[in-house]
Amino acid sequence: MRLFAILALLAPLARSALPHKGVDWSSLLLLEAHGQTYKTPAGQTQPLENILRASGVTMVRQRIWVNPTADNGAYNLDYNLRLARRAHAAGLAVYLDFHYSDTWADPGKQGTPAAWAALGRDALVAQLGAYTKSVMDAFQNEGLPLALVSIGNEITPGLLFPTGELARADGPRNVAALLHAAATAIRTSAMAPQPKIMIHLDNGWKWDTQQWWYDRVLGSGGGLAAADFDVQGVSYYPFYNAGASLAALSASMANMARKYGKEVMVVETNWPSWCPNPKYAFPSDVKAIPVSVEGQTKWVREVARRVAEVPGGKGTGLFYWEPAWIGNAGLGSSCGWNLMVGEDGKAMESLAVFGSI
Numbered sequence: 001m002r003l004f005a006i007l008a009l010l011a012p013l014a015r016s017a018l019p020h021k022g023v024d025w026s027s028l029l030l031l032e033a034h035g036q037t038y039k040t041p042a043g044q045t046q047p048l049e050n051i052l053r054a055s056g057v058t059m060v061r062q063r064i065w066v067n068p069t070a071d072n073g074a075y076n077l078d079y080n081l082r083l084a085r086r087a088h089a090a091g092l093a094v095y096l097d098f099h100y101s102d103t104w105a106d107p108g109k110q111g112t113p114a115a116w117a118a119l120g121r122d123a124l125v126a127q128l129g130a131y132t133k134s135v136m137d138a139f140q141n142e143g144l145p146l147a148l149v150s151i152g153n154e155i156t157p158g159l160l161f162p163t164g165e166l167a168r169a170d171g172p173r174n175v176a177a178l179l180h181a182a183a184t185a186i187r188t189s190a191m192a193p194q195p196k197i198m199i200h201l202d203n204g205w206k207w208d209t210q211q212w213w214y215d216r217v218l219g220s221g222g223g224l225a226a227a228d229f230d231v232q233g234v235s236y237y238p239f240y241n242a243g244a245s246l247a248a249l250s251a252s253m254a255n256m257a258r259k260y261g262k263e264v265m266v267v268e269t270n271w272p273s274w275c276p277n278p279k280y281a282f283p284s285d286v287k288a289i290p291v292s293v294e295g296q297t298k299w300v301r302e303v304a305r306r307v308a309e310v311p312g313g314k315g316t317g318l319f320y321w322e323p324a325w326i327g328n329a330g331l332g333s334s335c336g337w338n339l340m341v342g343e344d345g346k347a348m349e350s351l352a353v354f355g356s357i
Contacts (some may be wrong), residue, residue: 018304019149020057020265020317021354022095023052027325029083030074036326039346048324049090051347056355059093059147061267061319064129066113067102075099077135084144095148095267095319096139097200098182100128105152107202110161121163121174128160129181134327136189146195150267151182154202154235156213166216176222183228196230200267204234205244207252214260231316232256235268236303238286239275239333245283250306255316264310265317273348275335294351297341304357323351 028048038048052060062083065075073079084094098143099105100114116127132151139146155175158166164174183197203209210232217224234253238244253264273293289295289302300320307315323329323340331338340351 001145018308018317018357020059021057021357022061022319023057023323024061024319024321026063027322029079029327030071037345041347049086049092053090053092055351057285059095061095061097063097063099065099065102067115077138081142088144093147096146097150097153099153107156110159112160125165125177125181128178128187130186133181133189136186136191140190147309149186149195150198150200151179153179153200156201172216172220173222176217176220176224179225180228198233199229200233202235204236205231205248205252207255210252210256228267231265232266233267234267236274238282239278239335240280242281242283245285246306247285253310257312260340263316264314266307267319268321270321270331270338271296271304272335272338274337279334293348293350297353301357
């Protein structure tokens, strides 16, 4: 009886561990080209992938752009193959994040690649499918399996503007057709085993936004079906809106899992260790978390706990956005330092949190 009691106590702890614990490391090759190196907490210089693996990271996220022109094609297919080789050699799984653009794609911009700009709607759908399949096949030919693939990055307003702009009268139908083409390309590619397919929106704490988007696109008649994707990914940042509370995130993820039955992941988040003049007020239920290295650890653990508590075991992953991007310490926020490494590239104590979530 005593043994069964102990096992019963340990069971919730086992269930709380997330299957996928990761970071976005997309900028690494650019940083190294400018001489950046990284160090363990003890000060020993090592490849970043080794430091990440030793810290408990199991998967790395990397963005892919179609035909970027800056920095010798940074983030193109060749760049991503080189990065993925290093990840696999270190025992890290790879999550590929299609931006379907020649540059950043996010809620503020979703530009169609220049080479595709003159294509009509049907030709654009076909081109997106052909491009997606060619990337999958290229990874397979290199012997580089992908664990997870996101068909678009923060596509709340749509993708491949103007054709896939959700605000257009035909926008929902076009978005559905584009995403169905991307998903079909992955399913019919040479990639084996097949990766899980993700749709990624921002503002994961806003259930009304998530519900509005999925109901509108899935119900548009454009071809996207629930069977086309496996994971609903969300971004969750605490410093852009006072309403972005942990409680709201939990409620939103629970509602998503109950209504759509998919895995749910927080695929972008971070927390500052220095933020003297935030542009927006932080949500009320995160104010007890200090703005510090210790606070970063507490933040990741708390968000991970919320993901792990999604009903039905549907919460399966958490990814920290670019914790090692020296030279971009604010990571787009009004805070001064959101990285998990110091100015000299030395890993902070907070990086080790991935081993305990």
